Amino acid sequence: MTARPDPVSLGAAGWGTALLLMAKAPVPGLVKTRLCPPCSPEQAARIAAAALADTLDAGSAARAFVERTIVLSGHHGPPAGWRVRQQRGTGLAERLAHAYADHAADGGGPSVLVGMDTPQVDGDDLDAAAAALATAHAAIGPAADGGWWALALRDPRHGAALRDVPMSRADTAARTVAALRARGLSVAYLPTRTDVDTAADARAVAALAPHGRFARAVREILPPPAGAAQPGAISADPPHAAATPVGAAREVGS
Numbered sequence: 001m002t003a004r005p006d007p008v009s010l011g012a013a014g015w016g017t018a019l020l021l022m023a024k025a026p027v028p029g030l031v032k033t034r035l036c037p038p039c040s041p042e043q044a045a046r047i048a049a050a051a052l053a054d055t056l057d058a059g060s061a062a063r064a065f066v067e068r069t070i071v072l073s074g075h076h077g078p079p080a081g082w083r084v085r086q087q088r089g090t091g092l093a094e095r096l097a098h099a100y101a102d103h104a105a106d107g108g109g110p111s112v113l114v115g116m117d118t119p120q121v122d123g124d125d126l127d128a129a130a131a132a133l134a135t136a137h138a139a140i141g142p143a144a145d146g147g148w149w150a151l152a153l154r155d156p157r158h159g160a161a162l163r164d165v166p167m168s169r170a171d172t173a174a175r176t177v178a179a180l181r182a183r184g185l186s187v188a189y190l191p192t193r194t195d196v197d198t199a200a201d202a203r204a205v206a207a208l209a210p211h212g213r214f215a216r217a218v219r220e221i222l223p224p225p226a227g228a229a230q231p232g233a234i235s236a237d238p239p240h241a242a243a244t245p246v247g248a249a250r251e252v253g254s
Helices: 007-012 041-061 092-105 123-134 156-164 172-181 199-208 213-221
Strands: 018-024 067-073 083-086 111-114 138-142 148-153 187-189
Touching (some): 018 041, 067 092, 123 138, 148 156, 148 172, 199 213
Parallel strands (some): 018 067, 138 187
């Protein structure tokens, strides 16, 4: 576990770090469609709702942030301490760029953007992403499939670099880093995480974080494959990087 940064020292740097959570409202047929099959659209939406709830809990528990915003596609009531801004744009790259641009237009400063596809991420992970901006212009959290689960920017205006980054690819994270470095930015790396696209991903992530809403939903909805360990005997083996073949950034917030 990464050591929790001291929010007082973050404040002493003159920062007001914001958390931006890219999310889709958990509507059947519109979210986590790659879980279908084996899930029904309603079951996939339940798993998505649990992933969103766990991610909101992590964001609320993190201490580094003075502002928390759900950048939302659809309609979903936020918990206390969060505000909602609607996503803009036609593709993921454009929507991500707009999320940073809208934050900057509001006078916002350093920001950490995450999706709802990594419900195993906790408050310490998010605090570490904010703390990385003390020594780098940007920090990226790679996903095991080549995408990314978090991107922190000291100056959110540099989110415009994402417009030229191809999404849905195994080199999305690498291309994101290249686009940021082309702007003269230093980029730090956060720990690699597995995002949830398929049923295999969902089971693997539930095994890594077995006590949250997401893990409970997965155990209720997705029984283990034939021959696999039953609930209560969850494997501690890490998920294999090849479980999901395309870039994590394709469904960040989906």
